[in-house]
Amino acid sequence: MSTYNWLEAINVTEDMLDKTDKRLPVIWISALDCTGCKEAFTRSFEPTTLDTILNFISLEYSELLSVASGYQAEEHKESIFAKYQGEYVLAVEGGIPGSDEFLMIAGKSVRDEISEAAKNAKAVIAFGSCSAWGGIPAAGVNPTNAVDIRAVLPEDVPVALVPGCPPIPEVIIGTLLHVHFHGELPELDKKLRPKAFYQKTVHMTCHRKAFFDQKLFAESYDDEGARKGYCLFKLGCKGPTAFNACESIGYDRCIAAGFSCIGCSEKGFWDKGGFCGKRKSK
Numbered sequence: 001m002s003t004y005n006w007l008e009a010i011n012v013t014e015d016m017l018d019k020t021d022k023r024l025p026v027i028w029i030s031a032l033d034c035t036g037c038k039e040a041f042t043r044s045f046e047p048t049t050l051d052t053i054l055n056f057i058s059l060e061y062s063e064l065l066s067v068a069s070g071y072q073a074e075e076h077k078e079s080i081f082a083k084y085q086g087e088y089v090l091a092v093e094g095g096i097p098g099s100d101e102f103l104m105i106a107g108k109s110v111r112d113e114i115s116e117a118a119k120n121a122k123a124v125i126a127f128g129s130c131s132a133w134g135g136i137p138a139a140g141v142n143p144t145n146a147v148d149i150r151a152v153l154p155e156d157v158p159v160a161l162v163p164g165c166p167p168i169p170e171v172i173i174g175t176l177l178h179v180h181f182h183g184e185l186p187e188l189d190k191k192l193r194p195k196a197f198y199q200k201t202v203h204m205t206c207h208r209k210a211f212f213d214q215k216l217f218a219e220s221y222d223d224e225g226a227r228k229g230y231c232l233f234k235l236g237c238k239g240p241t242a243f244n245a246c247e248s249i250g251y252d253r254c255i256a257a258g259f260s261c262i263g264c265s266e267k268g269f270w271d272k273g274g275f276c277g278k279r280k281s282k
């Protein structure tokens, strides 16, 4: 059962809900992505994605979610750029390819598209660890020379990073809604992440922390300790070093499902062996 209150998280009062008549235009551009971040966007409970789209934001363009496609979708995107200069949010998902040859959209370089769209955006939000840090496309030998979004943004554009693989749905929606209700990005930490969601490690609010404190650990995923819900630290849980709101928002994510945190919101998580970090027993 979650105690998350989205109004509190982004400092919105009930009165403000009634005073919003204009939805925030959002253009969502995908670079080197797997669509997981967009899918997370569709799964928010608090508020629901449906409420968000019907009442607060207007998702004007997304290669995956737009009803239109091809020329129709591209023409609409251009019309939004022209009509809402300085008013739209540019959402970017996926790592940025090192050169144009690795990704073109509608015959245009995605690198140029993002940097051009950013110039007239009210704010840019990088959704997911791929756009925030380079993520999976930049892991290992990095065949596309993928980089993070800041490599292609103009210097003075306001930008927030919302890492996670994918990010938490309520964090995606919460960050967008902060811009809608307050007209600006939420307060960010030194790494440009919204403080409201990335101030604490997963460990600090984990529902298994009482077991950690008592040194009660699962030694394997199918032992008695795992069945009793003991702490997963010895199975490589990255919760102590992962800054994210998975456990504080609490809609049954990885740790509740019985799997250790892989630290997907942290830079380079894939190369750090998030999936196979079993710690040795002493």
Ligand code: SF4
Pocket: 032, 033, 034, 035, 036, 037, 093, 094, 095, 127, 128, 129, 130, 131, 135, 136, 164, 165, 166, 167
């Ligand atoms: S951050 Fe994860 S979920 Fe999002 S596009 Fe990258 S790989 Fe997919």
Ligand code: SF4
Pocket: 202, 203, 204, 206, 207, 208, 209, 210, 212, 230, 231, 232, 233, 237, 238, 239, 240, 255, 261
């Ligand atoms: S399961 Fe992970 S995050 Fe939770 S208490 Fe144990 S080490 Fe910390």
